[in-house]
Amino acid sequence: MAYRVPFVDPQKHYSNLKDEIDAAITDCLSKGDLILRSQLEDFETNFASLVGTKYAVGLNSGYHALALSLLAAGIGAGDEVITVAHTFVASISAIVHCGATPVLIDVGKDYNMDMEKLESAITPNTKAVLPVHLNGRLCDMDRLMDIAKEHNLIIIEDAAQSVGGKYNGKVAGSFGLAGCFSHYPFKILGGFGDGGTLTTNDPDIARKTILLRYNGEDRETGEYHYHGYTCLLDNIQAAVLDVKLKHLPEWIKRRRAIAGLYRQGLSDIEDLFLPHFEGEKYFDVYQNYVIRTKKRDELYNYLEEQGVETLIHWKRPVWEHKGLKLGHLNLPETESICKEVISLPMSAETSDKHVEYTVKCIRNFFKQK
Numbered sequence: 001m002a003y004r005v006p007f008v009d010p011q012k013h014y015s016n017l018k019d020e021i022d023a024a025i026t027d028c029l030s031k032g033d034l035i036l037r038s039q040l041e042d043f044e045t046n047f048a049s050l051v052g053t054k055y056a057v058g059l060n061s062g063y064h065a066l067a068l069s070l071l072a073a074g075i076g077a078g079d080e081v082i083t084v085a086h087t088f089v090a091s092i093s094a095i096v097h098c099g100a101t102p103v104l105i106d107v108g109k110d111y112n113m114d115m116e117k118l119e120s121a122i123t124p125n126t127k128a129v130l131p132v133h134l135n136g137r138l139c140d141m142d143r144l145m146d147i148a149k150e151h152n153l154i155i156i157e158d159a160a161q162s163v164g165g166k167y168n169g170k171v172a173g174s175f176g177l178a179g180c181f182s183h184y185p186f187k188i189l190g191g192f193g194d195g196g197t198l199t200t201n202d203p204d205i206a207r208k209t210i211l212l213r214y215n216g217e218d219r220e221t222g223e224y225h226y227h228g229y230t231c232l233l234d235n236i237q238a239a240v241l242d243v244k245l246k247h248l249p250e251w252i253k254r255r256r257a258i259a260g261l262y263r264q265g266l267s268d269i270e271d272l273f274l275p276h277f278e279g280e281k282y283f284d285v286y287q288n289y290v291i292r293t294k295k296r297d298e299l300y301n302y303l304e305e306q307g308v309e310t311l312i313h314w315k316r317p318v319w320e321h322k323g324l325k326l327g328h329l330n331l332p333e334t335e336s337i338c339k340e341v342i343s344l345p346m347s348a349e350t351s352d353k354h355v356e357y358t359v360k361c362i363r364n365f366f367k368q369k
């Protein structure tokens with residue numbers, strides 16, 4: 001179905017950048033620069049400078065950034081890692097795959113880790129906390145860093161949805177031992193395929209990740225230090241991401257402007273909870289513009305009929321997927337969120353007209369109710 005307002009618009013995204021992207025890809029192909037070449041190094045240098053860390057390591061997904069961070073930090077069997085249940089499943093799978101036990105806690109009204117719940121989930125086996133900066137908003141990092149310091153816990157940030165987001169002027173991915181980013185095509189900084197980056201200030205984590213991403217091999221000596229993986233960010237994706245990185249500030253500005261337009265158009269509707277949370281410390285980048293209503297399913301269907309494409313992240317709590325073997329959890333906020341949230345069209349290509357039409361449809365929907 002062709003939507004009048006698409007959720008995202010990858011064709012328009014490409015056509016806006018066509019000349020720069022084509023030149024970057026042609027440069028790689030004509031030089032035969034496919035694996036571990038200067039384009040990857042350039043992207044890593046520029047990404048590290050954006051985040052404000054000493055190192056950035058290009059990987060082939062956000063999942064691998066999480067998995068390799070945990071492995072490089074020495075987390076494994078017998079360790080507990082606390083994260084939230086309201087996240088993309090990869091945050092949890094990375095913990096399971098390194099052999100540790102995920103301990104899932106509830107989130108607060110801003111969809112991020114409820115720090116009140118964190119302290120009571122800590123046990124003598126807790127080794128790390130994996131905060132997820134969801135939808136483009138950072139967690140309460142003052143509180144989290146204090147708790148981590150007090151209990152001597154490692155922090156691995158899942159910043160897959162928050163590239164360029166800030167807390168107290170400090171950028172997502174620069175607080176913990178490692179920051180993990182996704183460049184899945186529809187992320188704020190997305191490639192034309194899968195990709196991810198790990199950021200860190202720790203030379204040991206950076207070195208281990210560089211070895212692990214390339215089958216454990218030190219490319220200079222030929223020595224295999226670990227049983228590793230094949231999970232490099234390939235050169236062409238790195239070249240594409242490096243082009244896109246230059247546009248990131250303008251895209252973030254646009255996303256914040258779109259969020260402002262939604263707020264203007266929708267803030268007086270009762271039974272509609274908008275994602276504008278208090279706190280001067282936060283600089284939100286709106287990977288997703290998530291609204292919340294008890295009439296979610298009806299609203300979703302109505303917008304679909306009107307040609308507005310929306311998405312729901314996520315319809316069922318993770319623990320209800322029996323194959324994940326997470327047991328049964330009782331996390332009321334996570335459960336309600338699954339029934340009530342809906343994400344509106346949001347991308348750098350979303351136009352004012354798209355937003356106006358979406359707002360009009362939502363207003364009509366609530367008028368009829």
Ligand SMILES: Cc1ncc(COP(=O)(O)O)c(C=O)c1O
Nearest residue numbers: 061062063088090091160182184
């Ligand atoms: C919060 C979160 N964590 C982890 C990931 C995993 O990233 P990727 O899809 O690049 O493996 C994603 C991506 O969808 C995500 O949104």
